[in-house]
Amino acid sequence: MLGPDPRTTLVWALLLDWLGQLLILALIVWIPPALDWSIGGTQLAGQYPWILFCVLLYPLLGWLFGSYTVLHWRRLPMLVLIQRLLLTAAATLAAVAIARWLINPGEEVWLVYRRVQVVWLVSLSGWSLLVRLGLRQGMLLPDTPRLLLLAGDEERDRVLQAWRRVPQRERLRPIQPQQLEAELSRLDVAMVLTLSPKIHRDPALRSVFQHLETADPRWIRVVSPERLFEAMQERLPPALLAEQGLNYDDLPWAVTFSIQAQLKRAADFLVAALLLLLTSPLIALAALLIWWDDRGPIFYVQERSGWLGRPFTVLKLRTMAVQSPGSPATWTQLGDRRITRVGGWLRRVRLDELPQLLNVLNGEMSLIGPRPERPELEEELEQHIPHYRKRHWMRPGLSGWAQVCAPYASSIEDSDLKLSYDLYYLRHFSTWLDLMILFRTIKTVLKAGGR
Incomplete structure (x- = not known):
């Protein structure tokens, strides 16, 4: 860290x-x-x-x-x-x-x-x-290092804009090359210096970089913007990721005969079967309330993008008023008038997602992974957000790192933020991270914090 x-x-x-x-x-x-x-x-x-x-x-x-x-x-x-x-x-x-x-x-x-x-x-x-x-106040903990950013104007603005998307206690302070020598002379507090790729290739700063190479690594760390976001915010902003910054062969999931991948699939099947058995009375009660509320259909069938972008059909408990055939796909907004009275409560505790356990059982989804999106919306997202299709390198999930770390997506900007967490999950997938996501999802359900 x-x-x-x-x-x-x-x-x-x-x-x-x-x-x-x-x-x-x-x-x-x-x-x-x-x-x-x-x-x-x-x-x-x-x-x-x-x-x-x-x-x-x-x-x-x-x-x-x-x-x-x-x-x-x-x-x-x-x-x-x-x-x-x-x-x-x-x-x-x-x-x-x-x-x-x-x-x-x-x-x-x-x-x-x-x-x-x-x-x-x-x-x-x-x-x-x-x-x-x-x-x-720092009791029993190491001091927080100074976070400094040395970059050209365009790169600096892009990094700072991404940094401010997530509330962060530590402030990332941009500096100019002439200020760096003064900062290097201060050894009272450790320093993390973030260097952009372009500034790192600037020949005018060669002497400064040589000084950094001989500096005490216990006090001075030099990292890329990508590494800074991974370590401090546990996400990978798509705009800061190089074109080949994330390859499929680099993912833990892609390892041949990965024990963690096999364990994930076995856990998906066993836990989904158990949850479906335990929650079947809740699903039956929710179905009754949905029918009683407006006498409409109980389930909602929708096409979503799955593994490698291949479409599949998800089954959800209906939480919105019945839409006319051919209605365009739109974002769900806070306080959306289409959400029914019963649907609002079901979404808060995420009971509407329980029928998707059937998708987990047949291998179309996982318990933990990037949430599947509608193909109609993804066409627009792929045009505006780099690396978007890479989220399809893993089976979509009922919950995911983006779901427990970021707010509900209701715009392209929100989807860009959520993708940064999905990309981090792809690179750092592990059984431990899945367990962490599971516990945080349980907390959201118990607090009725869904939307």
Whole structure:
């Protein structure tokens, strides 16, 4: 990584939250008896299953309600952070109360007493607040390097425009060649220098580049714009990618007898079959609500582009009013009037996508991959966005890296942003990345954050 890994920050937050839970529990066990308070108990025998339940529940709900997400934000509004921590604490308290009511443990299980939980969670909220503020200030993490850009006018504008498409805490600062010597003399903070391809070939800067080649790589890193976006934003903007910057033979997917590719297909089949079985009651209920809403058809059949751009038919639960035959393909906009009342809820929790599990079973789709687009819209996208057809080098998916990282596409500019994530996924495909996408998709479904 060229700077602090954002996932390292999340891991530290998780570990420190766990440490705080255990420290506060120890204080609850030791301090009240010393002060003759009656708050809990002094024995941990019989409490361990509940301790494990609470220790796992709090970070799970914190992940769901975004108390870890704020660590990624460019700015950290204190009110929002406090709201999310209090919401996590309240949800944890409610979940423990429900579990206690369902299981009805004996009186000796004092950990689930309401007064104990309130003291524990109020103290933990304060601890978690300090942890997040400390991590935002660089506690336990390496310093963020200076990000500098040396490029010609045209390349500089293109790189900066792409950089600003995604909210980023780190600022990319353009500099002139004459400013570079002064920047190289500063060794108080590490530096990442991004050099555009054209400026790198400028003979007038040969002495500067020789200086860079002998610089301490622990303090000064020289990267291309492509590498900068891969490392810092986990995407590949199409406009910055060279014509041969991404070849099929370079993809992990293209390796002969790839174990990860075989594992992906096996997981697709098994998980899709299991999900179809488990969600069939939900699909039946949704079908009934769709019919009840406007007495129209339940399913919506649409042609999409699949592997290598070959068309295939997807089956979705209908979420829009019935369109007249021959209606032109148009983008779905925020607050689109065509979306029905029931359809709006189905789209929020993505239940309308469940029938596509049948496409996964027969191999036309994968659980994770670039989302399939309508061929009519792709004709226009291919004219405006370079490298667009390369997204067809992998089977389309129910969810993908672009779906969990970028907003809903409703324009050519949005599609360009989403393609940058699809291209990154193609180059960095792995089982670990698929699992990360899966967990973030589950979070979107649980929060009803779909469109």
